[in-house]
Amino acid sequence: MTECWSYSLRDLLLFSPRTYYRLFELYNIELWPLQLLFLALGAAILLLWRRRSELAGRALAAIIALCWLWVAWAYLSQRYASINWAANYYALAFALEAVLLLWLGVVRGRLTLAPVGSVRQRIGLGLFVFAWLCFPLIGPLLGRSWPQAEIFGMAPDPTALATLGILLLCGVRPLWWLFPIPVAWCLISGATLWAMDSPDFLVAPLGALLAIGIASSSRVLKSS
Amino acid sequence: MTAPTSIPPPPNNTRRRILGIIAAAPLLLPTMGLTLQNRPATRPIPSSGEPLPLVGLGSWITFNVGNDKAARDASAEVMRNFFQAGGRLIDSSPMYGSAQEVIGYGLKKIGRPAELFAADKVWISGGDEGGNQMEESRRHWGIPRFDLLQVHNLLSWQAHLPTLFAMKASGQLRYVGITTSHGRRHGEMEQIMKAEPLDFIQLTYNLYDREAEQRLLPLALARGIAVIVNRPFQQGDLLRRLARHPLPSWAAEIDCSSWAQFALKFIISHPAVSCAIPATTRVAHVLENVGAATGRLPDKPMRARMAAFADGL
Numbered sequence: 001m002t003e004c005w006s007y008s009l010r011d012l013l014l015f016s017p018r019t020y021y022r023l024f025e026l027y028n029i030e031l032w033p034l035q036l037l038f039l040a041l042g043a044a045i046l047l048l049w050r051r052r053s054e055l056a057g058r059a060l061a062a063i064i065a066l067c068w069l070w071v072a073w074a075y076l077s078q079r080y081a082s083i084n085w086a087a088n089y090y091a092l093a094f095a096l097e098a099v100l101l102l103w104l105g106v107v108r109g110r111l112t113l114a115p116v117g118s119v120r121q122r123i124g125l126g127l128f129v130f131a132w133l134c135f136p137l138i139g140p141l142l143g144r145s146w147p148q149a150e151i152f153g154m155a156p157d158p159t160a161l162a163t164l165g166i167l168l169l170c171g172v173r174p175l176w177w178l179f180p181i182p183v184a185w186c187l188i189s190g191a192t193l194w195a196m197d198s199p200d201f202l203v204a205p206l207g208a209l210l211a212i213g214i215a216s217s218s219r220v221l222k223s224s
Numbered sequence: 225m226t227a228p229t230s231i232p233p234p235p236n237n238t239r240r241r242i243l244g245i246i247a248a249a250p251l252l253l254p255t256m257g258l259t260l261q262n263r264p265a266t267r268p269i270p271s272s273g274e275p276l277p278l279v280g281l282g283s284w285i286t287f288n289v290g291n292d293k294a295a296r297d298a299s300a301e302v303m304r305n306f307f308q309a310g311g312r313l314i315d316s317s318p319m320y321g322s323a324q325e326v327i328g329y330g331l332k333k334i335g336r337p338a339e340l341f342a343a344d345k346v347w348i349s350g351g352d353e354g355g356n357q358m359e360e361s362r363r364h365w366g367i368p369r370f371d372l373l374q375v376h377n378l379l380s381w382q383a384h385l386p387t388l389f390a391m392k393a394s395g396q397l398r399y400v401g402i403t404t405s406h407g408r409r410h411g412e413m414e415q416i417m418k419a420e421p422l423d424f425i426q427l428t429y430n431l432y433d434r435e436a437e438q439r440l441l442p443l444a445l446a447r448g449i450a451v452i453v454n455r456p457f458q459q460g461d462l463l464r465r466l467a468r469h470p471l472p473s474w475a476a477e478i479d480c481s482s483w484a485q486f487a488l489k490f491i492i493s494h495p496a497v498s499c500a501i502p503a504t505t506r507v508a509h510v511l512e513n514v515g516a517a518t519g520r521l522p523d524k525p526m527r528a529r530m531a532a533f534a535d536g537l
Contacts, residue, residue, distance in 0.1 A: 014321045015288045082290035083321045
């Protein structure tokens with residue numbers, strides 16, 4: 001096993017950047033205009049958050065769980081697995097996150113919604129809006145084509161970041177059970193992009209580390 | 225001027241054609257000679273004497289294009305041109321994502337050339353699942369049997385080699401081999417080469433990774449084991465490094481027209497090497513690669529000059 005550590009990330013990359021981004025392109029073209037529905041779901045999440053009822057919290061958790069299930073099946077299992085055999089394991093992890101969201105958020109109602117009153121919640125709101133509206137622009141801004149845009153609810157990176165944003169927004173105390181999978185995904189994705197020399201490789205890991213850091217120190221940062 | 229009319233064939237037509245061909249032979253020979261000269265050079269597989277072109281086709285990363293039809297068609301064109309240029313050996317592995325399926329797609333599209341030398345690997349822990357994996361690989365390729373199966377990165381080689389030797393004995397396989405890459409586990413590979421009746425080994429060897437010259441390549445020569453060379457361009461890093469400098473004028477002495485050919489000629493001119501397997505997505509590159517096995521190859525002093533030159537860059 002010691003020899004595993006002598007491989008660089010580039011040695012372990014199974015596909016070319018062209019193939020990786022083409023996967024998003026074909027996925028988006030094939031499913032258009034489903035992107036509009038997922039963008040609308042992002043708006044629905046914000047509306048539910050503003051209502052701040054227990055039922056709205058459960059509905060919000062159901063929407064995010066649906067997004068994780070969709071990414072697990074439609075992207076990771078049906079598409080990414082065709083070029084990366086590890087993607088089936090990622091799909092299982094995404095499905096597990098969906099189950100956790102359903103259990104903690106929908107069944108037990110632990111995703112309590114509150115107005116923005118702390119630094120943690122402000123950053124959570126910012127992270128969610130970034131993942132929802134700004135993340136799809138990163139690819140085109142870096143010279144990739146519009147069909148290669150990564151959309152919240154359809155692509156794993158913005159879905160993971162948006163979920164971390166929601167987790168910072170909701171609840172008095174962080175729901176720690178829901179953090180590990182999105183954070184792990186952001187780190188894996190960052191490593192993959194780094195191996196492909198993609199200039200945006202830091203976006204998802206930095207977002208995840210910010211979420212973890214803020215969640216851990218939320219008491220200290222709580223505003224007056 | 226009238227249109228030509230149908231002229232009855234002269235008597236003894238066959239004899240006239242034969243005489244015509246003989247008369248035209250001096251005119252045809254240069255063309256025939258050129259054609260033959262442009263076919264890639266071969267080296268016999270030591271365990272059988274079967275000639276194998278010195279340049280093959282790898283599939284790591286380049287053929288892992290998933291279900292993208294345009295990319296699959298492009299891969300098929302690379303394969304078509306590879307065979308038309310005289311190539312034979314294509315190498316893959318179950319580790320390479322969709323590469324096996326893409327090869328199968330390409331072979332079906334271009335009509336599986338008879339010259340194909342199908343090389344694949346078994347890559348799974350434990351021996352029990354090896355048979356299933358090899359069968360699945362064969363189905364992906366869409367071929368009746370593999371020519372060569374290798375134990376990928378020596379993974380569970382103790383379990384897989386007896387299976388492969390049994391397959392060879394029963395005619396389900398022609399050759400058996402083991403692989404490593406990136407210069408890893410050479411000591412273990414050496415022990416297996418000494419102990420097992422291998423037909424092939426596969427390892428990394430190129431202008432900058434030359435450790436195999438010390439023990440493994442001489443041992444392969446001594447034991448009559450064919451050598452497939454992977455990572456001839458270090459996944460492109462080697463060519464990017466060389467491309468910053470002009471090709472030396474003396475490269476013309478060995479009929480090199482590019483750095484890729486320079487790097488490949490260095491590898492395939494080692495007497496122990498049977499085949500280098502560069503991977504590519506481009507038709508122009510596959511023709512350039514196979515072209516490295518044509519023309520003059522460097523002799524020992526020239527090989528030393530090439531290595532020293534590369535080290536000095």
